Amino acid sequence: MKHVARKRFGQNFLHDKYVLSSITEAISPAPDDAMVEIGPGLGAMTEQLMRTLKMMHVVELDRDLVARLEKTYNPAKLTIHAGDALKFDFGSIPVPAGQKLRIVGNLPYNISSPLLFHLADFAPQVQDQHFMLQKEVVERMVAEPGSKTYGRLSVMLQWRYDMQLLFVVPPEAFDPPPKVESAIVRMIPVANPLPCDGATLEAVVLKAFSQRRKVIRNCLAGMFTEEQIVAAGIKPTDRPEAVGLAEYVALANLLKPQ
Numbered sequence: 001m002k003h004v005a006r007k008r009f010g011q012n013f014l015h016d017k018y019v020l021s022s023i024t025e026a027i028s029p030a031p032d033d034a035m036v037e038i039g040p041g042l043g044a045m046t047e048q049l050m051r052t053l054k055m056m057h058v059v060e061l062d063r064d065l066v067a068r069l070e071k072t073y074n075p076a077k078l079t080i081h082a083g084d085a086l087k088f089d090f091g092s093i094p095v096p097a098g099q100k101l102r103i104v105g106n107l108p109y110n111i112s113s114p115l116l117f118h119l120a121d122f123a124p125q126v127q128d129q130h131f132m133l134q135k136e137v138v139e140r141m142v143a144e145p146g147s148k149t150y151g152r153l154s155v156m157l158q159w160r161y162d163m164q165l166l167f168v169v170p171p172e173a174f175d176p177p178p179k180v181e182s183a184i185v186r187m188i189p190v191a192n193p194l195p196c197d198g199a200t201l202e203a204v205v206l207k208a209f210s211q212r213r214k215v216i217r218n219c220l221a222g223m224f225t226e227e228q229i230v231a232a233g234i235k236p237t238d239r240p241e242a243v244g245l246a247e248y249v250a251l252a253n254l255l256k257p258q
């Protein structure tokens, strides 16, 4: 029976063979990799990856799709975790000694930001992440200070990952086609993130970008004095999008020294 795509689960299934092989090439799986795919759906990417991998894991929320995958794949090769990737403990996936986890997925766009933040908790156990996301979200992730798209997502993710937009994918590559363009992003956890308390950095960045049009001194009023802002190496009259990661980290460390 044909599966009817469910909008509430962000289901847009990849069917373009060229795009699928380009993603697989970018991921470049090796037979013994410890890999987990988020949202395998009808298995378009899973199928490609399993041509090389000896075994892999998937996390899928839609029970109908879980049932299909169970019927299609050998459980010795594919471990299916039925449930919500937002609550999934990625640290529970067994990884051979000396290896780290590789995470891939054509992600449900409606939960992409919370999912990326959830995954950041597992960054030290991860080798790399390759995701299909809304192009506009990838542009925000990789944006440099000074650009219009630079914001909370850029700072928080750049603290934990080196990121690269690999290529853009048009809506026609999916069934049903989404309304927006998509892009593939590669995320590699940084070996030594600048020392800082993550929750404090998040609070600072959230406040800083809550009023983008204001100067940083006004955005952060009540949290930092002008002297503290200067001590963090920031010009108080700059706008929040002009402030770099190291300076936001310096501010967070003033509130909670490491």
Ligand SMILES: C[S@@+](CC[C@H](N)C(=O)[O-])C[C@H]1O[C@@H](n2cnc3c(N)ncnc32)[C@H](O)[C@@H]1O
Pocket (backbone or CB within 6 Å): 009, 010, 011, 012, 013, 014, 015, 038, 039, 040, 041, 042, 043, 044, 045, 059, 060, 061, 062, 065, 083, 084, 085, 086, 105, 106, 107, 108, 109, 111
């Ligand atoms: C954009 S589709 C991609 C499907 C497939 N990987 C492909 O490329 O054709 C997103 C997939 O994520 C699943 N999904 C949605 N929300 C999820 C969640 N919270 N946890 C795990 N999977 C989820 C959907 O059911 C769907 O299979």
